[in-house]
Structure formats: C-alpha cells, structure tokens
Amino acid sequence: MQARTFRWYGVITLFIIVAISYIDRINIAVLITDPGFLAHIGIEKSDRVSQGLLATAFMVGYGVSAFVLTPFCAALFGVRRSLVYGLILWGVVTFMTPWFDGYGLVLASRILLGVSEGPLFSLASSYIKAHYESRENGKPNSFVNMGTGLGLAVGYPFIGYLLASYHWETSFYVLGLINIAVGIPLVLAFVHMPASYAAMKKPESIGAAFSQVGDIVKGALHTRYLVLITLLTAAALAYLWGSSNWLPTYLKEARGFSLKEMGWLASLPQYATVLAVLLGGVVIDKIERRHVPFIFMAASAGVALSVLLAINVHDPYTAAYSLIAANFFWGLMSPAIPSTVQYCSRPEHVASAFGVVNGTGSLVAGFMPALMGGVISAMSTGAGATAGSGFFAGFALLIGTQVVVFACGFVLWVRERHAETAGMRVNLA
Secondary structure, rough: OOOHHHHHHEEEEEEHHHHHHHHHHHHHHHHHHHHHHHHHHHOOOOOHHHHHHHHHHHHHHHHHHHHHHHHHHHHHHHHHHHHHHHHHHHHHHHHHHHOOOOOOHHHHHHHHHHHHHOHHHHHHHHHHHHOOOHHHHHHHHHHHHHHHHHHHHHHHHHHHHHHHHHHHHHHHHHHHHHHHHHHHHHHHHHOOOOOHHHOOOOOOOOHHHHHHHHHHHHOOOOOHHHHHHHHHHHHHHHHHHHHHHHHOOOOHHOOOOOHHHHHHHHHHHHHHHHHHHHHHHHHHHHHOOHHOOOHHHHHHHHHHHHHHHHOOOHHHHHHHHHHHHHHHHHHHHEEEEHHHHHOEEEEEEEHHHHHHHHHHHHHHOOHHHHHHHHHHHOOOOOOOOOHHHHHHHHHHHHHHHHHHHHHHHHHHHHHHHHHHHHHHHHHHO
C-alpha cells in the first residue's frame, strides 16, 4: 500500500516539472509584446512571422529531441537521470538567454531549449506505464497533463507581472533558477522506477547502445495505430501551440485589453484546461476502452465551435470567454492521447512510442505559430485591413486542426470496433 501511495509522489513531481516547462515555453509569447525585448533581438513589432518563428524554433528542437533522444534516454540513463540532466540543461539555457544578442542567437537558444525539454512527456509516460495498469492510467495521465494548463495559467500573469515590474531579462533569470532549484530536488526525492526496470541490462558500449536503441525504436514503430495517433497528436498540439503563442498578443492588440487585463484573461483558458484534463482522466477510467475515441470526436467539435464563436463576436469579453470554452474542450481530450499510446504499445517500448508520437506531432505542430504569424501579417495589410482582421484569420486556422482530430478519432473508433468484432468471431470459432 505504501508503494502504491508513493508512486503518486512521482506523478505530482512530474506534474510540477511539466508546469515549469510550460512557463519556460510561453515566456517568449508574452515578451513579444514588449518593445524593449523586440529591440534587443532586432525585429519589428509588425514582423509577425519572425515572432512566430521563435515558438516554431522551440518546437523543432523539441520534436527532434523527443523523437531522437528519447530512445537513448530510455536505454542509457533511465527516467530519473534523464529528467535531472534535462532540468540542468534547460535551466542553464534559460538563464543565459538574455546574454545572447540578435535574433539568430535567441532563435538558436529556443532550439536548444526545445532539445532539452523534448524527452519530458515520453519519460513521464514511461513512469506511468511502469507504475499503473491500463485500467487505472487515466487519472495519473490527466494529472501530469494538468501541468500543461497550470503552467500556462500561472505563466501568463507571472511573466506579465515580471515584465511590468522589472526589465524583460528578469523572467529568464527567475525561470532558470526555478528549473534547477525546484525541479531537480523533487525528481531526486520522488521519481523512482520499479526494481524490474532498474534491473534491465544496460549497454556496455556505444555499439551496444545503438543496437539497443534500434531495438526499442523498431518495437515502437510496431505500436498499433501509430501513424493515426501521431496525426491526431499533431493536430491537437497545433491548436495548443497556435493559440497559446498568439493569445496574449491577440487579447492586447485585436481585442484592446491592457497588459494587466491580458495577463489574467490569458490565464483563464488555461485554468479551464486544468479542470478539463482532470475530468477527462476520470472519464477515461470510467468508460470502456473502445469508447475513448469518442472523447476525441466530441472534444474537437467543441473546440472548433468555440473558436468559431470567438472570432465572429464583436464583444471582446464574449470572445475571451469563448476561448476559455475552447481550451476546456481541448483539455478533455488531452489525457486520452498518452492513455491511447500506453494502451497500444508494449511496456518496454512505451517511452519510445510516445517519443515518436509526441516528437513527430510536435515537429508538425511547431509550424503553426509561424503559419499563423504569416496569415496575421498578410491579412493585416491592404485596403480596409485591421490588426483585428489579421488575428481573426490566423485563429481560423485552429478550426482546421480540430477537423483533423475529429476525423482521426472517428477512424480510430471504427478500427477498434472492427478489431473487437474480429476478436469475438475468433473466440466463437
């Protein structure tokens, strides 16, 4: 019983680490509203593409790392040490970012930050797979994923406060110290893998390491519905990264809110995500496995309709409340993604399988901020164009991501239904 209780301390630790990582990620999204920061890196306020590329650069590094580094982390270091090494690296990169002059160096720092954070969710998924059976993994998955919403919810007003009260560099210094001073002690104290994982044979040479990694990747690529789940994840993450990166600027410039209002309004959708992620995890554990794809279908429809309302209403507060609803629906589907990967993969391959899904999905989704920036710029110029019309067109792209999620959820449900029917026929025979 004590071991079953202690495993939750590791889940809570992973929840905190994820929250910290998301504050790191959206730091730039708030800072691009500050003229001093833009002047430091040498881009104009109207250059939406370059601003969006700062988020895209992070996601490129993150996606490649999740796909490439995760198998090495699983084979060579294990979950605990990999988390510690990652926290050291991204803490140092964050702290040193203000020392980089010019757009190119800051862009490179965002890539390196993405590389250091890439394996995080895969390692968390591996921890949950090791400690929880498929019938009980909904709540721990949802709790870890709640760190996404909490990090964004706390991050927007926290970074906004630091920006309003101090120089823009302060946010990097504070976040870098938090990564190392808070994250590492928690991991060392509470993240422990079962004895069976600790007893797994480690490679004795570089060649043996590559061979073991190759075996892990090959196993991960045999995960059921891997391509379908990866496409669904890419579309889901495209919404998250597109909306979270441009939300502060949208509220400030397209809807006319002040910097102070922007901070707390941008945090409200994230609190809705936290609540919905927890609810989604409870629902997953209550329903039959074959019904999980319905969560993707219902939630994606809710997101699409909410965004559609947000970009078509005139009242700015109604638009903000609609985006709160959109994030709530997105949160409902969030824990279903790692839960589905864990259900479809073998225990020894789950970290790598999630690395493939999350890494590839993140690479694709990472281009959404830059794509939205291009649309915002294109639609903000010309006769009769306004800043608002550009942002409305950019946010309309988010609706398309949910069409993809709905379609993937539907196909996943059909395939699971056919597999169940075939299994029943075999048993009857």
